[in-house]
Amino acid sequence: MSEIITLAHGSGGKLTHNLIKDVFAKHLANDILLQGDDAAGIELTGGRFAFTTDSFVISPIFFKGGDIGKLAVCGTVNDLAAAGAKPLYLTCGFIIEEGLLLAELERIVESMGETAKECGVKIVAGDTKVVQRGAADKVFINTSGIGIISGGINVSGANAKAGDKIIITGPIGDHGCSILLEREMLNIGAEIKSDCAPLNLLVENILNVAPNIHALRDPTRGGLATTLNEIASQSNVGIRLFEDKIPVRDEVQGVCELLGMDPLYLANEGKMIIIAPESSVDAILEVVKQDRYGVGCCVIGEVVSSSPKRVTMKTITGGSRVVDMLVGDQLPRIC
């Protein structure tokens, strides 16, 4: 095989078939993917399912704590988990810029395979397009996924209720901060890496002890602030945060202060917001703390009936301020 991706790899002809065999099938193989038809045949029991899609355009494609392949699997798995679903099957669509090193593509696909294995999901169908130099930036990946929602589970951004507590599974801003440092090649000595991680097993364990959870969502693009604004709006409730409870690593806080960023708006790729009745909070925290991806979880706020569709924060100094949705773009191509 040649050492770089050429337009012919996207032709649908011989080189496409070689690429599928030598790279994709090698690292993603399972009984369904290997059928080789244009659509995967899957068996599903009847019931309620979650179906979602996400495209990943992150730059750089390799970063501390992950790469675009790991991110593409985690991102869609986490969206399914946030719907209260157990992820089952993913598809992946690659758009590759001519000239990408084949070794880089293989590293990405290998990472997808490893992450899918950790999540217990199968990648069952894929597609590869190649565009000429300058028509894309290295590689973009779309993943779509389907997962099954157990009976009795009903989580939605529209279900938050006054009196609910808001839990975050760990410190915020790691992913956004890490990408910012990589991209700007700022060597400020801080050991910050992306929190990119699959949260489906964590969520499964949470739902086992607290099936009455109202809402789950992973605060990616736009960060915690934007995600909570979405939920406040969908549920027509107010959300009150306590600044002193929001976990932010010292290194992340330091970088944010240096660069004038707000960790509330930085993307996370391995955190989940959990909104649940107060009676379930202790059981949830106990489960989350036992998970490798739940270290540092805590209650950061509550749902209130006043100021519907608005997020406010009780500040460390004792004041109160409105926390708006992100306006503009703090950091493009963060995922």
Add this chain to the structure above:
Amino acid sequence: MSEIITLAHGSGGKLTHNLIKDVFAKHLANDILLQGDDAAGIELTGGRFAFTTDSFVISPIFFKGGDIGKLAVCGTVNDLAAAGAKPLYLTCGFIIEEGLLLAELERIVESMGETAKECGVKIVAGDTKVVQRGAADKVFINTSGIGIISGGINVSGANAKAGDKIIITGPIGDHGCSILLEREMLNIGAEIKSDCAPLNLLVENILNVAPNIHALRDPTRGGLATTLNEIASQSNVGIRLFEDKIPVRDEVQGVCELLGMDPLYLANEGKMIIIAPESSVDAILEVVKQDRYGVGCCVIGEVVSSSPKRVTMKTITGGSRVVDMLVGDQLPRIC
């Protein structure tokens, strides 16, 4: 709203939400999409399903006979139909280059909505990313889809059997030829337009009269020749084509002769290859001919036990030649 897409439209913040409301929800609205969670909740009965994905990077994004939006819906719907499935739900993921005209995006999304309506499918989840100028070329769209396969249907590229007949639903090469002319701005007076069309209702009607069909596949990238090579290989059979039976419009044949292209390798976006036992052929042709997308259908070849994994063609002059899979890339970014 601003008149061009900016990076902030992809931030996940306010402008993203406005874009979703003013463009995507406007043209794609249905009960499930409007729930507004990160994953769509869908109800499925138990059974066998087809799940597939495709990314579309065609240039130009508007062309005679369609646009990238129509193509993105048809492409995935046709892949599901080719699995013998009735398409139910699609997702769509947009990667947009900063600077795309908002009016162009809206035209594309409107076209997706119209095509989805024609197909009877719902677009239930979406994602939008924006990359800086020069990091993509106008817009790329991924669509993924799920469809249900009725009991008793078992179509696969691995199921072709010696004695089967090969039917094509109409003349080949229209899409590839049309894009070639648009891209090269060749004004040679030929009225050629893309055949881009959704074939799910046609396939549903075919399966009603001939549930024993062995294989279906839409010959897109790589054209008829590459697709039949895939099937010959998957089924471990030989395929024999009759050159004088293969329908090609005179205009397409003329352009191909002028430019040294072979219509066998040109992409189609509204044609289906049907491989079925001889006993079903008349019933299939009768149904296909009644469909607006099946005018010009005919038997073009047969499956044989000799020369397994190979496609041969009896030429007009009476000779026989091997028809290989596409090598290299006849025309990049054709879909």
